[in-house]
Amino acid sequence: QSALTQPASVSGSPGQSITISCTGTSSDVGGYNYVSWYQQHPGKAPKLMIYDVSNRPSGVSNRFSGSKSGNTASLTISGLQAEDEADYYCSSYTSSSSYVVFGGGTKLTVL
Amino acid sequence: EVQLVQSGAEVKKPGESLKISCKGSGYSFTSYWIGWVRQMPGKGLEWMGIIYPGDSDTRYSPSFQGQVTISADKSISTAYLQWSSLKASDTAMYYCARHTTTIFGGGPPDYWGQGTLVTVSS
Numbered sequence: 001q002s003a004l005t006q007p008a009s010v011s012g013s014p015g016q017s018i019t020i021s022c023t024g025t026s027s028d029v030g031g032y033n034y035v036s037w038y039q040q041h042p043g044k045a046p047k048l049m050i051y052d053v054s055n056r057p058s059g060v061s062n063r064f065s066g067s068k069s070g071n072t073a074s075l076t077i078s079g080l081q082a083e084d085e086a087d088y089y090c091s092s093y094t095s096s097s098s099y100v101v102f103g104g105g106t107k108l109t110v111l
Numbered sequence: 112e113v114q115l116v117q118s119g120a121e122v123k124k125p126g127e128s129l130k131i132s133c134k135g136s137g138y139s140f141t142s143y144w145i146g147w148v149r150q151m152p153g154k155g156l157e158w159m160g161i162i163y164p165g166d167s168d169t170r171y172s173p174s175f176q177g178q179v180t181i182s183a184d185k186s187i188s189t190a191y192l193q194w195s196s197l198k199a200s201d202t203a204m205y206y207c208a209r210h211t212t213t214i215f216g217g218g219p220p221d222y223w224g225q226g227t228l229v230t231v232s233s
Contacts, residue, residue, distance in 0.1 A: 034211070034213050034218040035219070036211070036218075036219035036220070036221070038220075045223040046220075046223050047223070048221050048223075051211060051219070051221060057221070089156050091158075091219035093218045097173055098158065098173065099158075099170055099215075099216070099217060100146075100210070100219055100220075102148075102155060102158055104155050105155040
């Protein structure tokens with residue numbers, strides 16, 4: 001069982017927007033602004049899409065945005081494109097002995 | 112450009128030892144935490160632990176403490192993950208990753224290596 005809870009799957013049609021949630025506790029997501037999101041295509045290494053809750057690395061499309069409310073962080077992808085179909089993982093700093101925790105991952109299907 | 116280049120795929124037998132590597136370039140290797148993430152076949156990402164090459168401070172996930180050893184050689188900007196006695200359940204893809212800096216130490220990863228596939232089978 002992962003420390004952070006994500007939906008197993010989400011789907012959307014091209015052009016639509018979707019949101020993936022990532023729920024933790026006050027010891028991780030809710031307590032610190034150190035939440036990151038990753039995109040992983042099959043057979044590839046994860047790629048950083050969002051860091052520190054809502055910051056985009058250089059080169060990442062502005063269709064990707066992040067936010068946080070309480071113990072839940074969210075990744076929103078607007079204007080869905082076929083190339084967005086991938087697995088998405090959240091991660092957070094945690095004050096527990098683990099230091100870093102991941103969510104279980106969400107499979108995004110573009111219909 | 113930050114790059115992390117990992118050693119190649121390995122096929123080992125149960126009980127054998129193994130050390131895989133990750134060479135960093137394009138940044139100050141001693142100024143960032145670097146660590147390892149496991150991904151078992153068809154499964155999600157699991158954080159294993161990190162090391163700060165500047166002073167070799169090392170921290171492990173409780174799930175991996177005592178099961179693996181993380182080390183680094185700052186003279187050649189390389190981090191390592193090693194096992195003393197592999198099990199079939201160690202079969203997985205292992206990613207090294209540079210970690211972001213927080214006021215507490217290491218935070219979530221930012222840059223990732225390409226992965227090293229470790230297969231343990233008799």
